[in-house]
Amino acid sequence: MEESTSSPTTQLGLIEQSFNCRYSRWVREALDELPESFTITDPSISGHPIVFASRGFLKMTGYSREEVIGKNGRVFQGPRTNRRSVMEIRQAIREERTVEVSLLNYRKDGTPFWMLFLMSPVFGKKDGRVINFVAVQVPIYAKQRRNGARFSDGGSGLPEVVLGSCRREVCSDSLLDFGLVLSLDTNPRESENDEIELSEASDLNKQRALGAINNILSVLTHYSESTGRVVCGKRCCLPGAGFLSSSLNISLGRIKQSFVLTDSQLPDMPIVYASDAFLKLTGYDRHEVLGRNCRFLSGEDTDSLTLYQIKQSIHGERACTVRILNYRKDKSIFWNFLHISPVRNASGKIAYFVGVQIEECCKNQDINGLNPDRRQLSAVGAVKIAVRSSSMGAGSSLS
Known part of the structure; x- marks a missing residue:
């Protein structure tokens, strides 16, 4: 698979667009008025990045908004982050449900901290x-063991919530696929060698977290109404045909090649997923592509x-490779070396078709040691694995 060539500015632009097209442009100011520490992520964007971080969160963590937006939460974990808690959050994302855990993570200066972490999905109505x-x-008290003696936090007031440092040892794609994991501040003078023990989150902590979630959802619902793309805190209807689960969106987002996924079960086979590389190639925004036929x-x-x-x-349910003249959004033309292949779900039924594009001027480039044919087949294989894994997971969660 190809590495993404998108610049940080391009990625931030996609992130801004994903948030702005769903909510009124005034939503950011309204969210910044809330005192709670929170983040919002978008599973439809490659890497499941943070798309909004509250002003209170930024103040407590010491990070600027530019340092947080676009980051995935796995880079803020550390060597003592509990993998069981991480997997619990990951499973909740796959099942698209609320989860509440106590979590140890790392702040910008590398200090570990505890927090009560409450995550909840936001649904399209x-x-x-x-x-x-x-x-x-929400901050919770932590205990520490230093030089063999246990003690509780002795500072004035509650410890702060903070974001963890980027650690090379946890920046692997094999870790968590979410952009939300944060951490709890204690005493910044505590050394990395201290053993930090967690105290149980109180009922007050849990009430504060739930109240904050409700406040945020209220703001998001209100500011989505003006765009006509209303959201809600509970699934108001069952997803219909063309629906892609969060876990499938996240898995597809790891594939850096230019490609689209179309739903063969819907009239006119509309696009249900478009990669960032495809959007860069064609000049379109994601919301201008989804729901349209590739023609x-x-x-x-x-x-x-x-x-x-x-x-x-397509009618014969077989793969094909063609050279076709296509048009970008700005009406400029490009020769598209296009490979199309059917994609079957776990039951063996064709659910989608994937179209992988390589601009002809880049056709002769070997990327990651792969020629164009190999790059396209690699992308198709990755899409097929993602779709089958997602359909298997959906089947097991419904049984």
Whole structure:
């Protein structure tokens, strides 16, 4: 699979767009008025990054918004972060449900801290799919053992909630796929060698976290109404055809090649997923692509025989590779080395078709030691694994 060539500025632009097209532009100011420490993530964007961090969160962590937005939570974990808690959160994301755990993480200066972590999904009211995850962090008391003696926090007031440092040893894709894990501040003078023991979160801590979640959801619901894309804190309807689960979105986001996924079960086979690389190649925003048939990339000089060849391959449920003239959003043309392949779910039924694009001017480049054909087949294979794994997980969660 290719490495992403998107610049940090491009990624931040995608993140801003994903948030702004769902909510009114005034939502950021309203969220910043809330005193709680919280973050909001978007599972539909590659890497499941943080798309909003509250002003209170930034003040307590010492990070700037630019240092937080676009980051995935795994980079803020450390060697003593409890993997069982991490997996519990990961499973909740896969099952698109609320989770509450006590979690040890690391602040910017490398100090470990405890917090009560409450994460809840935000659903689209019309289609029932998960739009965002909201995570609230509430400080809890921690105990420490230093030089063999145990003691409780002796400072004045509650410890603060803070974000952990980037640690090379936990920046692996094999870890958590969420952008929410934060940490609890204690005494900044505590050394890395101290053993920190967790005290149980109180009922007051839990009430504070739940109250904060409700306040945030109220703001998001209100500011989504003006866009006509209303969200809610509970799934108001069952997801229909074309719905992609959060876990599938996250898995597809790891594939850096330019590709789209279309739903073969829906009329006109609309696009249900578009990679960041595809958006960069074509110049379109994600919301301008989803729900449309791929023919919108064609124009007056696109060869009709090539389009017919694609149509026949889809009807015959077989793969094909073509060279086709396509058009970007700005009407500029490019030659597209396109590979299309059916994608089957865990039951063996064709659920999607994947189209992988390589611009012809880049066709002769070997990336990661792979020629264009190999890169396309690698992307197709990764998509098939993601879809089958997701459909297997969905089946087991419903049984």
